[in-house]
Amino acid sequence: MLLEPAEAEEAVPLWLVAESQWSQWLAGQKPAAAWLKGHGFQAERGKVATLPDPGGAISAAVVGLGALGAPGDPAQPSLWDGAACAERLPPGNYALATQLPANVATQFALGWLLGCYRQRCHRCRGYE
Secondary structure: OEEOHHHOOOOEEEEEEOHHHHHHHHHOOHHHHHHHHHOOOOOOOOOEEEEEOOOOOEEEEEEEOOOOOOOOOOOOOOHHHHHHHHHHOOOOOEEEOOOOOHHHHHHHHHHHHHHHOOOOOOOOOOOO
16 A cells, blocks of 8 residues: 555655666665665666565565656656556555655556556356
8 A cells, every 4th residue: 555654654665766866866775775786676667676674574665767757857757657566566555755746646646556456356246
């Protein structure tokens, strides 16, 4: 479930990082840098990595946005990025740790919801 920051006290932070921002973002994440480098994560579009806490639980998640935006421009994730996250991340409560403009956050959240949706058979309960 994707939560708003006000509800996110117990949620796992979800970082969205484009390839152009990767080196800068990674430099500020000293504990996670070795883990992510060791797993070959490079912020490719659609790639997801989870970071463990000392007890082995998920402490954060990083999502690659690929080569979005021109150099110097902020990457703008799409509805499709949100859908991919919902499908690829393990079940849990997540909150965006990356600041996004309101319209972009809305599109990402819509994609997340669509990615979580699963069609259920309407005749499975014996309806004719």
